[in-house]
Each structure stands twice: as structure tokens, then as C-alpha cells.
Amino acid sequence: MAGASGDDSTSRFWAWLGGIASLLAILTWLGVSNAQEMKELLAESSPPSSSSTPYEPSETVDTPDTPETSDADTSDSDSYDDSSGGSDEPESETSSPTPxxxxxxxxxxxxxxxLEIYDTGRRADSIEWSADVPPDPVPCNSQRAGLVQVTSTTDTNxxxxxxKASWMYTSAVSGRTTKLCVTRIYQKYYCVLGKQVGDKTELGSMTAVDCKARQIxxxxxxxxxxxxxxxxxxxxSSRNCVEGPDDRTQYLAWLMNDDRTLLCGTIYNGG
Structure with missing residues (x-):
């Protein structure tokens, strides 16, 4: 048994030497002349080193199927929620009423x-004002033929x-009514309209007219x-209108402004 073991060792030794001889022959054929070149050649021919972490086969992990995206579920963290009332379109502004x-x-x-405003006298039973809208205010001591002062803008009656009179306007747009209460301011040497009834002359107290008008x-x-x-x-009375002992003028007189103002006049004759 010992002789057999020695023969095996000798055989392996010669096999090893034969392998070395074959390797040297190959290297000589490849042109490797020294140990350094052999080392480099062996380094190039070696398989790449594996990671220090031992390789473990990956396990197959069952993951839930990704839910299909629907129109109702397309929002992400940057999306807004329609239920919050947001909208890309600007909110419609409430249209302001037509002025x-x-x-x-x-x-x-x-x-x-x-205001320089007066009754034209063209309506027998009601006032027809000389303007459709109130004109700009003027000084109350202005010498104007037709002049009224506004006493209230809030009185219902x-x-x-x-x-005294009222000037009223109802807007077809808003439906509101605005009423101006006015009192006439009379000026000397201007003319108003009158109507003779019997032995009395009724005064158109809110009127004004050109003293030389050919038609009234x-x-x-x-x-x-x-x-x-x-x-x-x-x-x-008219006696209080007389300006002196030699005054023979036939005066007409009217009490105005709740009997506080005496208005004296004559029928205009072109003088």
C-alpha cells in the first residue's frame, strides 16, 4: 500500500511539472518574458471580483396591481379639489345697474x-318746468326771471x-322717486303770467315770461x-305798493310765502 501511495505522488508530481512546462511553453508563445508580464497577463485574464456582499438570489415579491387611473382620480399633490369651489375661470362679476x-x-x-327753473305755463292745471333736469345751482341773490330755492329733498309731501311747488322725477331704471320742494324767489322788473277772472287777477306764481312776448x-x-x-x-294790500303821494299807478298785490311776502305788480303795457 505504501508503494502504491508513493507512485501516486510521483505521478502527480510529474503531472504538475508537465502542467508547468505546458504553461511556460504557452507563455513563451504569447511573448511573456518575465514574471511581471505574467502577473499582468493573469490579472487581465482573471474574472472580475464579486462584491463583498454575498450574492443572494432575489425573491419574487407580489405587489398589488396598480389601480387604473380614472377621470375621477387624476389629482396629485399639486392639484386643486373641485369640491373646494376653486375654478380656473374668473367668477362672473355682478353687473352694476345701468345708471x-x-x-x-x-x-x-x-x-x-x-335753481334757475320756472313753470312755462303751457299746462293749465299742472306745472311744466322749463328744464328736464335740474340745472347747476346759482347764487340765490341772482337777478334771474325764474328762480326757485330748494327747501327740502326728503319730504314726501x-x-x-x-x-310753492314740488318737482318730482321717477326713474324708469331704479323705480325710485326723487322729489324737490321749492319756493319761488321773485325779482323786481321781471314778468310772470296772470289770468284775469272778473275783477281779480290770478297769478301764475311759479311762471316766468318775457315781458315783451307776443304770445302767451x-x-x-x-x-x-x-x-x-x-x-x-x-x-x-295794494295800498302798500304805492311809492309816494304822487304815485297814480294801478297796482295789483298778492301775498306770497305764507303771507310773509307782499308782491306788487302791474299789467305790462310795454312801458
Missing amino acids: DPTEESFTAVSAGDC CPSGAG PAAYNRIIHIIGVYQAPANA
Whole structure:
């Protein structure tokens, strides 16, 4: 048995030497002349080193199927939620009502303003104002043929009587009504319309007219020339209009402004 073992060792030794001889022959054929070149050649021919982490076969992990995307589930973290009320389109603005310039002119008037406005006299039973909208205010001491002072812009019922009236406008746009209460301011040497009935002359207290007018509205038959405007004394009459002992003028007199103002006039004769 010992002889057999020695023979095996000898055989392996010679086999090893034969392998070395074969390797050297191959290297000589490849042109490797020294040990350094052999080392480099062996390094190039070696398989790449594996990671230090031992290789472990990957396990197959069952993952839930990705849910299909639907129209109702397309939002991400940057998307807005329709339920919050957001919208890309601008919200429609509430349209403002169409303005009514005439109403704005009426509401711009203040109590105490004086306006150059008068009754044309063309309507027998009601006032037809000389303008459709209130004109710009003027000084209350202006020498104007037709002048009124606004006493209220809030009264539902305006005071009535000689020299007092109301000017009202109802807007077809807003439906609101604006009413101006006005009182006439009389000026000396201007003319108003009158109507003779029997032995009396009724005065168109809110009217104004050109003293030399050739035609006047049908509701009137006289042009009255204002001669004096006075603070009315007690029991005032046309006698209080006389300007002196030699004054032979036939005066007409009217008490205005709740009997506080005496208005003296004559029928205009072109003088």
C-alpha cells in the first residue's frame, strides 16, 4: 500500500511539472518574458471580483396591481379639489345697474340750492318746468326771471300755497322717486303770467315770461310786471305798493310765502 501511495505522488508530481512546462511553453508563445508580464497577463485574464456582499438570489415579491387611473382620480399633490369651489375661470362679476343720468341730477341737488327753473305755463292745471333736469345751482341773490330755492329733498309731501311747488322725477331704471320742494324767489322788473277772472287777477306764481312776448300760453291772458317785493305788513294790500303821494299807478298785490311776502305788480303795457 505504501508503494502504491508513493507512485501516486510521483505521478502527480510529474503531472504538475508537465502542467508547468505546458504553461511556460504557452507563455513563451504569447511573448511573456518575465514574471511581471505574467502577473499582468493573469490579472487581465482573471474574472472580475464579486462584491463583498454575498450574492443572494432575489425573491419574487407580489405587489398589488396598480389601480387604473380614472377621470375621477387624476389629482396629485399639486392639484386643486373641485369640491373646494376653486375654478380656473374668473367668477362672473355682478353687473352694476345701468345708471340714470336724470336721476343722478335730481339726487345731486341739496336743500338750500337755488335753481334757475320756472313753470312755462303751457299746462293749465299742472306745472311744466322749463328744464328736464335740474340745472347747476346759482347764487340765490341772482337777478334771474325764474328762480326757485330748494327747501327740502326728503319730504314726501311738499308745502303747498302761492309761490310753492314740488318737482318730482321717477326713474324708469331704479323705480325710485326723487322729489324737490321749492319756493319761488321773485325779482323786481321781471314778468310772470296772470289770468284775469272778473275783477281779480290770478297769478301764475311759479311762471316766468318775457315781458315783451307776443304770445302767451292759452291758460293765461295777462303778463304781470313785478314792481316791488316787500316784507308784508299787517293787513297788507295794494295800498302798500304805492311809492309816494304822487304815485297814480294801478297796482295789483298778492301775498306770497305764507303771507310773509307782499308782491306788487302791474299789467305790462310795454312801458
